[in-house]
Amino acid sequence: MKKLFLFLFVPILSFAQQRESQEILFNLLHTELHLEPRWEDQTLKGKAILTLKPHFYAQSTLILDAKEMQVKAVKHGNNALTFRNDGRKLSISLGKTYTPKDTLKIIIDYVAQPEKIKPIPGEENKSEKGLYFINPLGKVKGLPTQLWTQGETQCNSGWFPTIDAPNQKHTQDIFLKVDKKYTTLSNGVLVSSTDAGNGYRIDHWKQKLPHSVYLTMIAVGDFVKVVDPNFKRFEVSYYLEPEYAPHALKIFGRTPSMIEFFEKILGVPYPWEKYAQIPIRKFISGAMENTTATTHAISVMKNPNQLVDANDDAVIAHELFHHWFGDLVTCESWGHLPLNEAFANYSEFLWATHYYGKDEGDYTYLMDLHSYLSESQSKKESLIRHHYGNSEEMFDAHSYQKGGRILHTLREEIGDDAFFASLNKYLTQHAFQTVEVEDLRIAFEKTTGRDLKWFFDQWFKSPGHPQVVITHQKDTKQLRLKVDQIPDSTGLAYFRVRLPVRVFSGSSVKDTVLHLDAPSNTYDIPLQGELVNFIPNPSGYFPGIVKDDRGLSHWIHQYDNSKEMFARLYALESVGIVQENPLESEEIRKVYMRALNDSFWRIRQVAVNAFNDYDGDDFLAIEKVLEDKIQNDPSSNVRAEAFLSVRNFQNPKHLEMARAALKDTSYAVQASALELLFNADVEDGMEIAKAYENVHDGGIFGVLASYYIGKQKEGVGEWLLQRLSLMEGLELYQYVGLLASHLVSAGEEEMNKALPFLEEVALNEPVWYARMNAVRVLMTIKDLSPKAASLLEKVLKEETDENLVPIYKQFNVEGQN
Template sequence: MIYDFEEEYKPFAFPDYRKKYERDRNFKQVHIFVDLYPDFKERKIVGFEKITLKAIYDDLETVELDAYEMNINHVKYDSIECKFNYDGREIVIFLPKRIKKDSNIDLEIEYSAKPKRGIFFIGPDEYYPKKPLQLWSQGEDEDTRYWLVCYDFPNERSTTEIRITIPSEFYAISNGTLVNDEYKDGKRIMHWRENFPHPIYLTSIAAGKFFVYEDEIDNIKLHYIVPEEMRNFIKRSFINTPDMIRHFSRIIRFPYPYQKYSQVVVNDFIVGGMENINATTLTEFTLHDEKAHNDYMSEGLVSHELAHQWFGDMITCRDWSHAWLNEGFATYMNAVYFEHFLGYDDFLYELYQDELNYKNEFSSDYARPIVTNIYQYPGELFDRHLYEKASRVLHMLRDELGDEKFWSFINSYLNTFTGKSIDTYDFINLLKEKTGKSMEFFFDQWIFHAGHPVLDVSYTYDNSKSILKLTFEQKQGGKEIPDVFIFKLKIAFYHGEKREVKEIRVSERKQDFNFQMDMPDAISIDPENTILKEIKFERTQRMLIHQIRYGITMEKIEGMSALSKMGGSDAIECLMEQALGENFWAVRREAIINLGKMKTEGALRALIKIKESLSGNKLVDSRVRAAISEALGNFIGSEEALKALEDIIRNETKYLAISKAYESVGKIRHEKSFEILRDGLSKDSWNETIRQGVMRGLGELRDIRGKDILIENSKLGKHVLLRSSAVLALGKIGEGNKELLPWLYKYLRDPYLQVRRAAVQAIANIGLMESIRELEDAFISEQDAHIKRSIRKTINEIIEGKREREEIRNLRQEVDELRKKIMEINEKVVK
């Protein structure tokens, strides 16, 4: 796809956003010790804190610390009561004497709080009576201030100590080593100390009835900690942790830097995982049963959070604008582990998924430089640019430098900045020093500017001179997007089965490259998909088929996507060959998905043949079977597609394939779809995977008869992921209809952020002006940065899109009716 950037490009920052800069302070935060007394019934904490600061300059008279929504009882310096001002967000402490530069300031602070953020109390209630009683923290980005009096910004590092008093049957995990564990007066007191200085947002505590599985690798103590009722799932999720530690240590040539690594699974965690220093917290959703395995694997999440122990904990961004140094590295190292664990093809396919995730955000939401200081809330920056695009940038840097220089530099980076908070300029300057390469153009275009190259490629062949000419024209444009990207690019030429790879350097807006050779049977641009880009490259069907049959993995995937747009029996035959004969699961999956996108009778027959051929073959990767379920959803009104989906629902054993089948039953909008979806409500599965598919199917069906089912499954008491799916589906069946809005308004204030997020999306889909007041009220009370941004975006889109929505809805109905008639005609012809 070639974007018209003047129309499609959307900026990240709203008009009222202003630049933010690294925070100033007049002291160094050296050490924090806190005696913590949680009250699980009242959801309250009492803290007795000793904090050591060091004056940065002479005659220091006051210090300012973060303390959100606390009751501060007293502050003491050297046993002397200190006066202080407190506004509910910041405490200004007046020291009883002037402090000299580099002198320590030891303060004692007694406080209490009922935190809204930062620390969370989880327990049984009227809707979830079996939920375990737990406490856990989540500090990123700046929420530790809700339960510790501290300097809460990543440009400061300190050691920490937590002593917590909990019920005797509980276990508490925190950072560092266990100093003491004792039982006293019917309580358990656990004391943890972290001696590696770290930003305060990486400080954590979790307490509850946990089962602790202990392991060890190379004198590193490993703890896998889960709620007691989930103990049987431990090995499936964490068994490869030792292998990850060894592989990362080997490839970056830097050993794991701490004495222990704990992973604790908690209920109702608000993100997937959090890399607290040597004590990662993870969502309960990562623990899964055998039927879910392979379709879902914990290795991606576990390797990401483990990688942070070097990239994000040992070395940390000192300002949120530079957080790609944390998240980009962790995302890339996840892919690097896949290369070791699963193979090179899986590595490339993981990077391809990173690309798709980033491009989805780029095309549907906004584009921004990876490093930008124009934002309102730090949490807004934790997006697909910061994670997936930055991962791809690191991969391109690796390609520019070569493997040996890249990993040697990463080792220098780790050795140079261990225990420090840095920014992108530190990274670039060290790269110049260690490699002799300035690479300024690289970081300017990929990190400090937005977007990516959009290439229009064409070829001509001069038979008389045997010269192939390739013309590259860069089409990208828009604010903050470079007119010209500079990058090296590999091109593969095929003559029969012989493959020749040449390298060019693209450095101009329009450029010709000449190659002396016979006319190739296939030309593949960027055969391993190294460069992050959009590309339009028109080739003959014969060339694409040759590329697919003889090419490597990413060439096959790119070729199949282009081939499916051409259609025809030869294209179908080629895609069938790949679906049935290719070894790598992702190529088979992509072949099947592209057959579905063709939406022709011939493609449908091919999919059914593939389904029948693979049916019951447990050696076939379950993700390939799930792709069949997904692809069949493209054939609106088809009786044959419906029968195939019903067969999958009856005979498939894996949750994902069944869930996708129910979703596709809704998509084809057959007259029997509603009854089939209703029957699917009886099927239990891990994380309600199957019923989630039923909810999505009802949303795709857009049949108002599904309203009561969706409302029932959106209520408190149901699994939170099921509730979110039901809420999203309500937005689809209620598009343009205000009848469902009262339900959705209620969910804007739901206790679960997944449901609130879904409610905003559902209201956006309905798209009525009358929702704006409710959205504005929700914006004021909302605590989550991503949801606040989503609310603001939704308000803007409702205002801007009011006139267009009715026209689009009518057009979609006409297209659906036309597709249905075409399918009916085709079926009659076949009969």
Template sequence: MKKGFISSLCMLAVFSTYAQVQGQKDDKAMDVYRETPTRINNLVHTKLDARFDYSKSYLLGKAWITLQPHFYPTDSLNLDAKGMDIKTVALNAGGKNTPLKYQYDGMNLRIQLNKTYKRNENYTVYIDYVAKPDELKVKGSAAITDAKGLYFINPKGEDKTKPTQIWTQGETEATSVWCPTIDRPGQKTTEEIMMTVPDKYVTLSNGKLISQKKNADGTRTDHWKMDLPHSPYLFFMGVGDYAVVKDSYKGKEVSYYVEKEYESVARRIFGHTPEMMAFFGKVTGIEYPWVKYAQIVGRDYVSGAMENTTATLHQESAQQDARELVDGNRWEDVIAHELFHHWFGDYVTAESWSNLTLNESFADYSETLWNEYKYGKDAGDAAGYSAMQSYLSNPENASKNLARFHYHDKEDMFDAVSYQKGGRILHMLRNHLGDSAFFKGLNKYLTENRFRAAEAHQLRLAFEEISGRDLNWFFNQWYYGNGHPKLDISYKFDDAAGKVTVIVKQTQEGEKVFRLPFAIDIYEGGKKSRYTVEMNSRADSFSFSYKQRPDLVNVDGDKILLAEKKDQKTLGQYVYQYKHAGNYLDRREAIEYAAGKQSETIAQNLMLQAIKDPYHGLRILALEKLDLKNPAIKSSAEKTVAELAAKDPRATVRAQAIGLLTAYDNAAYTAVYKAGIKDSSYSVAGKSLEALAGVDNAAAVEAAKQLAKQPVKGALVVSLTTVAAENGIEESVDAINKAFAQMPLSQEKVEILQPYGQLLAKTNSADKVKTGVDQIVHFREAVPAPYRTQFDAFINNMILQGVQNAWQKKGSDAQELVEYIKLKRSGDKKGF
């Protein structure tokens, strides 16, 4: 699973962190040891006949579930079956159903079997039931905002702006809302699903489509069959009016299910999938193990994406039009993430939610691996840096173990510890063992545990067997311990003795001392010498001889440590590091340090060099940090900034440069802005609109009106809303209402709230304002519960209050809308 919302929503994380920490201090649930669930019966095969009542959002189901005792003989069976109407429970044998006694409490179905069954003795139970997901009261989490398992999207077709779809979401234990099962990740079963749907719709499920039968009533029954075992949380059903774009990989079908509007760009979004399959097969030594691979996009999906075996589900953010893709495929990392799960998570599955990182750390790390392979080491390191910052940005993360046996709820495991910290730990282990041993270790782990469930110790044993090294210390420190080191790094040079001493202190709170192997690179006379050291104490020093004072001593030469660092290098040393050390993080560290020293000439020179860095991400960073209030920098940078604005091959760099050109107050650039508004890139068009507003506001207003007549997506949404809010451009409100509604839960949606509210406050159409208020309230209600309290206050007391105050000034004619906004602020759902 990819957490599409929470991984980026930093503002809400800040709102909620304190409340979460306080709540967990007194939480009795945190004292419970979350052991691996005891296995009494094992799933063997699941067969489901599913029909759908669109008018009630019901699933009419018939299930045949084959099981066998795990070890000890048993005469009973306990199935998870949440919120169902149970009609029949029977033993199915010899083509006959014999009723069985059972008890059902609305969550668990306890069945008395007809006899005591022994180990390896199969039996099949038949259950006729109705699943009612919309009537089930369950809560989600920050990562998975809802847990009702089965979702009917616009089932009656009443919303003309939204397609009718059905999709399922099983993780963590929500498959049992629509299919009775033993809903635990350690269970494995083969499976077949028959779906009867209106003939106009396509279906998708796990495995292979083996038959389709048209029925006399205008429906069609599709039969999907999964011959390899996988866990119940990976079961999937998808139904809708999709375009299906076919691809292939080594004779296996690869397909992309998208809304028909996006059929022409489906390959631009998902088209790297076959190459990813080849790459991941190469690095793991195991070819893609499943019969097919399909990817489907679902409206109103409750997370980022989900790795249902052979049938990954993506949220609608995956669908990008051609102009959005000019700025880069924002969903490519997610595509890699979910695909790698088909090795780590689907092929070998974490045996309990306590070991979730065995699924998610590898999926997170796949983003680094793919970027490194496809786009170069800088891109891979940039992905890794971003992941590490996601972990470090929340202080609460430091208190959590990677493999975690104490938590409030299983949903809490879906966080930056299981994902991003786990990915960075894998990166350190890869560096420590070397690529050959690391990837051979992955192959051994996957091979020995295929189609089974595993825990972190089995990963350790695989790496130990391959490398010949004991890794208990590493796993105890990083998997079964918490926190990360905070390092203070200083240097003492003794030219008389020809010796440099590197002093590294661990300054993190508490008594824990980390064992840290890393490289120290000494740059002397234009040559680099590498020394591998290991830190084992709260403070360690390492001494090295030299003939002439080194230009640079670079601690953690490969930049792989998961740590917060205070490195006491000089500006001159950072300049040398940028030019000669070369890694993405070497250059990034130098840019960030020089950005704080731009009054000094050598820092200015570094910044001017960095805006031409070979990697586009660092060009953008340097442009963001460039201090154009400094006359020397402003003068020296103008030519380069103008060239970047006009010619950089990356649209996002051009957009950033266009934003900087406004500082020059040069009428000559007005033509650049006007041309940029027509650019194929939304980010370039948006920045150009904002820039034009600064030099010719009247022209910007007219341009905004024209842009509002076209699709408004991506970076253009924020820019158009900002200019429209400043000028009260009512002609743009419909387009912005629509664009806001289509934006997924994201940091960008938070950032647009203020100008969006300002625009609604200036709008004279009550209907348009009502639509906008409804969209803001819908966003408020969609925010996960752990983030709601402070966010509700922000929405209600700042954004909606501002709109209400503006309309109160309009007099009695506006009273009806004012009362409507008051009701919406209070959470009342009465109509207008």
């Protein structure tokens, strides 16, 4: 599952407890479901036929997970069975004792009631509904009617009775009765579609290969299925809303190449019968690797103008790689989640490096390292954990981003060939099984012949990361490096880890690897002449923090003499903080000017940003280069950044460039051009803006909204609410705050018109951080509207999500507990 991580540095309160793997009393072999959604009351009529065998011990009672279901009847063959349903567990008396030699077929007639499922105490940040009806009666304008499921972690028991644990694998048949106007998707292949009369159809989906229960899914809605014509071995398809179906191959079309790349490096063919992807509305996560049928948030639905700026290859690769790591071989319990998520995260780096080149791959690597280091400021855990408050706590930047970095550290430790050969052994030996971290270790040890227990104990079973400080001394013959590890009270006293260093001396360049194995290590490196520079961690792959005692001249040399993106970017950022107003220094300014033509887009963007509103020496030369970036840079991100940097230069030429850029293929560039024009208060600003009012792009919306609010445009409140109501998730989080800017000067009547929308978002938006920003809007206007203050008090009292409760406690609201 792809998660979006937001680091707000609030205290993380966790009442951890020992979490054990679920005891296996029965093996769930097969699940047959006959389902009929009831849109009017958001329930699901179902019949489940479960095929099971006792695992080892003889059994006379079967206990299933069945959250808030109305259970009508339970039978074994033609024999009615007695049962007890407590709203979470369905306990069935089997009438006799069965052994592992017996196979049972249990038939359950039930009605799933997902809207009645509430979080259990202590797990308020975890939705267990499993089944979600989106706009079921079609009352919300602009929001399609859909139904979809989300099983991870243990939520599928919200829509069918089962043994809801990751260590259960089953095959399945799903018969789904729907209105003929809808398209369905589930795991496996569509065996048949049968007319059911009265405008209904029954679709039969069959999953022949075993997979974990949490990976079972269904989706229903108005989708257009697009089969990728560029892949013939099995069906690769994309299900999209009609508006985006024409862009299916631009959005997802690199999927076949990803399949072939992952098959090649792993030496294991894609193991399933098809691969489909479907974006769904109001999704509660970023994406989910349901076997053969990945669900995505609607953020992947982009038009060609948006795809110029960024695609979603990272999340597409992530979910696809799960079909080996997570679906084919599955973590035995949530405490071993990195066996799923670390690999999926690492695939993003693998794909970016393969398809877009080393610089792009390294930038992906660096951003993920930063995500983990940010989280580590308030939370340090081992990757493999058996003490946690609830399973959702495992879905963090440790399991994902740190885990991915540790896999690369292992790859560097043993070498590329050994790394991928070990993965092949791990996958082939444990296919269609569940695993623990020791299974991964043993696969690597059997392949390499090395004892890697120290590595797994240090990186998988201990918290923290190395933090090293390097000081240097030199003479004519050698460079002495003293490397001290800063101890971390939450983790190890020191780490055993490799630290690459590049040494420039005379005309020589030498790469060496320092093997750190103590709290303090000293290394003497022979020189081939006068020391010019040394660069620790030039690739950026060190799984921690490296600091050293070098100065400005060394950073400049590093930028000018490094082939690695990380070394150049780190040097550029370092020269920018050596003094206040760094661009006043000619040598620093010249470095940034050289960086404007760096080969990597992100470094050019950083350099462009450094000259934002610049008015110092070399102004004309810098302005000329920025203008060239606007017109000719191959990266839309750099072109957009360049517009922002020159927006206050007050050069009429830039207005003409901005007008021309409104025809750019990139929405990011168009948004920056609009901002320049609006900042200059051009006479036809309103006319220009009107042409963009219905463009669905967050960046353009943000620029227009700020312009309209500043101009106090008539009807802006209604327009804001209409546009914001079409947003969800991360996009809504980013832009709902603009409503506060309008409301504070709009009057109480206008505020009260916005309250129903703010109430809906603050109470019901699936993504917690979007709810948080709606509350921030209410915080802004509470003193201006009694009704807003009353609504704020209600929201703060009703919120139970563990992510939000500590934040809301910081809000100073009269009457808040």
